[in-house]
Amino acid sequence: MFNRLRYARISTKITCFYASVLLLVLILTSVLTGLGVYFSFYHQAEVEIEISMNHVLERMRQGRPMGDSFWRDDPVMPGVVLRITDLSGQVVYENDARYPSLQRIEGSSVKNPPFWANKNMQVAEVRNMTIYHAKMDVEYQGQIYQLHFFKTITAEKHFLETLQKILFLMTILGFLLALLAGYFVSKRILLPIREMTATARKIEVEKMDRRITVPPARDELSELADTFNHMLERLEIGFKQQQRFVSDASHELRTPVTVILGYSDLLSRWGRSDKEVLDEGISSIRSEAEDMQQLIEKLLFLARADQKRQVLHKERIELSELVEDVMRKMKLVTKTHSVDLLQNDEGVIYADQVTMRQMMRIFLENSVKYTPQGGHITARARRLPDGGHIMLELADDGIGIAKEDQQRVFERFYRVDASRTKADGGVSGTGLGLSIASWICEQHGIEISMESALGKGTKMLLKIPLAGEKPPAERKD
Structure with missing residues (x-):
């Protein structure tokens, strides 16, 4: 059953859960109510018997003769029956002769009375009556007497049995109502989820323009x-x-x-x-x-x-040495352009040397590719006033990039129109280089910005963070 419920619908689980909780609450309420009522009635009977016993003992201590004056203004509480017997068991006095005999009451005593009953008193079941029985031995005027006090809980017992039946029926009825209400309420609550499911089933890869209707309630x-x-x-x-x-x-x-x-x-x-x-x-x-x-x-x-499988081996490297090496090799292989390193401030960075070199070469090769022969390509590395960054500027005086295209040049396979090629009609790029350069910058915490205009060249600005005394924590994707 539990395995079947485990794989049931959410509405069924919600219904069963709340119905079970309500059933548990109703059972606990019924049990505690019944125990409280029983305890209250038994305790009330116990108190009335104890008061009656105290009144009788007080009059005996006063030495009153056991005659009419003794029983005038009945010393026992209403509903409490008193029987006095001598040592032979003969009844000396009783205030209710129609009450069951002492032998019958003692013969009907319950061996295991309820836990809420007083341990010093007996509980007897006679016919349909529950009787509280307390007895005590006293010496009065040189003779030993035994006093028996009885309190009947007849009406209370009938009331308690009726109350138990009502509580039981209310528990069953409440559980059934909880199941019914929980079923409809859960269906109502989960209706938006069913609508979401239906909408999601209609969404296909070819038609992903559908959206789920957002409920007005902000929940x-x-x-x-x-x-x-x-x-x-x-x-x-x-x-x-x-x-x-x-x-x-x-x-x-x-x-x-x-x-x-x-x-x-x-x-x-x-x-x-x-x-x-x-x-x-x-x-x-x-x-x-x-x-x-x-x-x-x-x-x-x-x-x-x-797929986050591109491995970077970061270490502390001197950026000025890396920039100088890249620019020197670039100058050796580029015969049709002027390549100059204008400024190269020192600074230690924490980076992967191979990919940093690759990133700078991508920007420089783009400058060569889109700058007419005889053009100028420059690099400048200057330490910023904040002391924590170096600004690397890679500039050319080539054909430039239109403003509307500047934000898209880092997209994969994106290329500006065919005119953005070498003046002599040489090969164009694949549109992947700047995407790779952008990823490398992102992995090293480098901020990229661009200054460019058609016919006026392009300047790439790379804000590179310097390494502190301790290498920064590796980025975990």
Whole structure:
């Protein structure tokens, strides 16, 4: 049963839970009410018997003769029966001759009286009556007498039995009403969740524009709906980015594959007999294969970054030495542009040397690619007044970037129109380099900003944090 309830609907679980809680409360209330009433009645009878005993003993101590004057103004409480017997058991006095005999009462004594009864008194069950019985031995005028006090709880017993039946019926009725009310209330409460479920079932990957209606009440369900809608928006953006990524990657790979297939077909037909065709074909296939290799390496880098598997080996390094080394090598391989390091302040950073070098090369290669021959490419590393950062400026005087495109150049496969290429019509990029550079900056806590205008060049501003005496904690994604 518990296993079946474990896999039941939430509405069923809520109904059973609240019905069980109410049943437990009703049972405890009934039991405590019954015990309280029983204790109250027995205690009241006990008090009346004790008062009667005290009154009788007081008159005996006064030495009054046991005659009419002794029993005038009845010393016992109303409802309390008194019987006085001598040593032989003969009744000397009783205030109610119709009461059951002493032998019958003592013969009907309960062996295990209820815990709320006084341990110094007896409880007897005679017919439909419950009788409280207390006795005591006293010496009066040189003779020993035994005093028996009785208190009947007949009407109270009937009342208590009726009360028990009523409480039992109310408990059962309350439990059934709790089940019924819990069923309808839980259905009402969970109705928005069912509507959310129905809407979610209608949402497909191809049609993710549907949203869940947010309930007007600002409660947990409205928060759930808002959260679900926000998740759908992020999923929709993610699916669109994935579709665009696959489309762009396919487009980037289609061109070199087509070129390779074309030259392969050309070589199969005329390459064996024409050395010029053979050399051209091999050179072109190699060039396209190298472009494909670079593209695939960038895709793998971003894939590892997305899966948080791209390992960074951070250590304390001198930034000025790294900048100087990158600029020197850049100057050696770049013959068509002027490459200058204008300022190079010292500063120790905590970073991965390989990816930092890769990030700077990406920005510099972009400058070379989009700056006409004879243009100027400069780098400047200056320590900021706050003492905790170095601003690395990588600038060119190339064709620049329009303002509306500046926020999107870091998106994968995003490229500005075809005019943003080298003036001589050289190869354009894949649109992945700046995405990789942006990820590297993010992993090192580097803030990126850009200053650019069409025809006036581009300046990339990298605010790099310096390392303190202790290396900062590794970032945990």
